[in-house]
Amino acid sequence: MRLKLEEIEVGGFKAFSEIKKLRLNSPVVVIVGPIGTGKTTILEAIEYALYGTLYSVKYRKELKSEDLINDFTDRIKIKLALVDSSGRRYVVYRSRSRDSAEALLEVDGKIVEKSWSKVDAKMRNILGIDLDGFVRQVALRSREIEDIIYGTDMQRSEALDRLLGIETLESIFRGIPLKLVEDKLEMLESELDFLKARLANEPSVEEIERELEEKKKKLLVLEEEIDRKKKALIEYEHELEKLKGKEKEYESLKEQEIRLRAEIKQIKQRLKKLESFTPTEPADILFEKAKSSIINGLKETMLYKDAEEVEKIEFSRDTIDSALQVLNAKIKRLEASLEDLNSELLEVNYQLASERNKYNLLRRKLAEVEAELYTLEKNYNTLRGLVEKYGSRENVRKRISLLEVEIEKLEKISEINKCVYNLGRSVISTYLKESSATCPVCDTELNEQQIKKIEDKVNLIKKEDVFLKREKLVKNLNELKRVYVKLSELEERMLRKNELELEKKSLENEFDEVSNNIEELEELVEEVNFK
Structure with a gap:
C-alpha cells in the first residue's frame, strides 16, 4: 500500500523536550539545521511511531527503550498522520514512560487497535515491510551514508553489506557447521554414484517405453481374454443351473428306458417265438399277453393315447392281421421312445464333460492360488x-x-x-x-x-x-x-x-x-x- 506522510507531533523524545509539530504533506520536505538540533530525531520519531522501536534499539543494541526519553521529561509522546492513495487517513499515537507504554491506531477517525503489540502488527501489515526492510530501503541512517561517502574501503564495504542484507547471509554462512555440509555432500555423492552404477545396467528410456507399450498391448489382450472367460463362466454357471433342474427328469427317463428296454426285449422274444414255433397256448391268450406288455410299455413312456388304442383291439380270426399291424406300429413307437432316451443319455454325457472341464479349470486355479499363498x-x-x-x-x-x-x-x-x-x-x-x-x-x-x-x-x-x-x-x-x-x-x-x-x-x-x-x-x- 502506498502511504504519504501528512504531519508529525513529537515531544519528550531524544532531543525534543517539548512537543513540536511538523507538516510533511508537501511534495518535497527538506529539514535543515546545525548538528544536535534534532534532524535525525525527527526521522527516528517517524520510525518509532510506525514500528514502536528503533533499529538501533532492537538490532544494534546501542540504546535501550528508556534511553529514548528526554532527560527533562518523563514520557514520550508521538502522533504521526499518514494518507493512502484512496484518501484514507491513518493516525498513530505512541506514549511511553519508564514503566508503561500506550499505543493507539485510528483509521478515518475510528479506533481500530489499542494495544502496543497489535498496533505494531497492524502497521507492519499496512506498510507491507518490517523494521529491518524499512531502515535498509526507505529511511537510510546517517551512519551508513557517512560510511559510504567518507568511510574507508572496509567501512564502505560493511555499510553496503548492511544495507543489502549481505551481513545476514554471512552470519548464516558462518553458523553452518562445515562438517555437516561436507558429510551431507559426501553422502549425496555416494548416492549419486550408486544411482549412476545402477542406471548403467538398466535399459534406456526408449527401451523401457517400448517395453511398456508392449506390456500395455499384452495387458489389453489379457483383459479381453479375461472378459471372454468371465462371459463363458457365466454361461457355464447358467447351464449348470439348468442341468441341475433336469437331474430328476433324467433319473425318471433313465428308469423308463430300463423298463422299456426290458419290455421291448420280451415282446421281440415273444414275437420271434410266435413266428418260429407252433404256439403251445391258444392264440388269443398269446395275443392278450403281447397286448398287455405293449400297453404297459406305452404307459411307461406316457403314450396313453396309443395305449388306449391297443386296449380297444379285439382278437379274432378276421382281425388278427390288422391287430398285428397295430401292435407292430406300437412297438415301433416304443423303439422311438427308446431312441429319445438315448438322446437324453447323450445330453447327460455332454453335461458330464462340461462339469469335468470346469473341474479341471478349478483345479488349475486352485493350484495357482495355493502357490501364491505359499510365497505370501x-x-x-x-x-x-x-x-x-x-x-x-x-x-x-x-x-x-x-x-x-x-x-x-x-x-x-x-x-x-x-x-x-x-x-x-x-x-x-x-x-x-x-x-x-x-x-x-x-x-x-x-x-x-x-x-x-x-x-x-x-x-x-x-x-x-x-x-x-x-x-x-x-x-x-x-x-x-x-x-x-x-x-x-x-x-x-x-x-x-x-x-x-x-x-x-x-x-x-x-x-x-x-x-x-x-x-x-x-x-x-x-x-x-x-x-
Whole structure:
C-alpha cells in the first residue's frame, strides 16, 4: 500500500523536550539545521511511531527503550498522520514512560487497535515491510551514508553489506557447521554414484517405453481374454443351473428306458417265438399277453393315447392281421421312445464333460492360488519377525518422527555451539594478540576473568561429541525408514494374502460341488450302460 506522510507531533523524545509539530504533506520536505538540533530525531520519531522501536534499539543494541526519553521529561509522546492513495487517513499515537507504554491506531477517525503489540502488527501489515526492510530501503541512517561517502574501503564495504542484507547471509554462512555440509555432500555423492552404477545396467528410456507399450498391448489382450472367460463362466454357471433342474427328469427317463428296454426285449422274444414255433397256448391268450406288455410299455413312456388304442383291439380270426399291424406300429413307437432316451443319455454325457472341464479349470486355479499363498506365507513370517523386533508400522513411524526431532535439535545445538565456539576463539585470539578484547554482543571491555570463562566454555564445546551422537541417530533413522518401507510392502501383501485365502475357500467349495456333480453323473451313466 502506498502511504504519504501528512504531519508529525513529537515531544519528550531524544532531543525534543517539548512537543513540536511538523507538516510533511508537501511534495518535497527538506529539514535543515546545525548538528544536535534534532534532524535525525525527527526521522527516528517517524520510525518509532510506525514500528514502536528503533533499529538501533532492537538490532544494534546501542540504546535501550528508556534511553529514548528526554532527560527533562518523563514520557514520550508521538502522533504521526499518514494518507493512502484512496484518501484514507491513518493516525498513530505512541506514549511511553519508564514503566508503561500506550499505543493507539485510528483509521478515518475510528479506533481500530489499542494495544502496543497489535498496533505494531497492524502497521507492519499496512506498510507491507518490517523494521529491518524499512531502515535498509526507505529511511537510510546517517551512519551508513557517512560510511559510504567518507568511510574507508572496509567501512564502505560493511555499510553496503548492511544495507543489502549481505551481513545476514554471512552470519548464516558462518553458523553452518562445515562438517555437516561436507558429510551431507559426501553422502549425496555416494548416492549419486550408486544411482549412476545402477542406471548403467538398466535399459534406456526408449527401451523401457517400448517395453511398456508392449506390456500395455499384452495387458489389453489379457483383459479381453479375461472378459471372454468371465462371459463363458457365466454361461457355464447358467447351464449348470439348468442341468441341475433336469437331474430328476433324467433319473425318471433313465428308469423308463430300463423298463422299456426290458419290455421291448420280451415282446421281440415273444414275437420271434410266435413266428418260429407252433404256439403251445391258444392264440388269443398269446395275443392278450403281447397286448398287455405293449400297453404297459406305452404307459411307461406316457403314450396313453396309443395305449388306449391297443386296449380297444379285439382278437379274432378276421382281425388278427390288422391287430398285428397295430401292435407292430406300437412297438415301433416304443423303439422311438427308446431312441429319445438315448438322446437324453447323450445330453447327460455332454453335461458330464462340461462339469469335468470346469473341474479341471478349478483345479488349475486352485493350484495357482495355493502357490501364491505359499510365497505370501514366507512374507508373513518376515513381517512377524520385523514386528517382533521393531514393533508395528505405526510404532516405527512414531519412532522415526521422534528421531527426526532429536536430530534437528542436535543440529541446532551444533550450529549454536559452532557460532559460540567461533566467537569465543575470535575473542580469545584478539585478547592474546592485543591484551584486550570487547564483547561481540554489547561491545563492552572484557576482563581476564571473563576471558577465562569464555575459554572454559570453548573447551567444553570442543569436548562435547554432538556430531557422533547425531551420526548414531541418523544411522538408526535410516534403518527405521528402511524397516517402515518394508513393513508397508509386507502389509500390502498380507491384504493380498487375505483375499487369496477367501478366494481359496470359495474355490474349494465350488470344487467340492463340481466333484459331487461329476460323481453323480458318472454313477448314472454307469448304471444306464450296465442295464
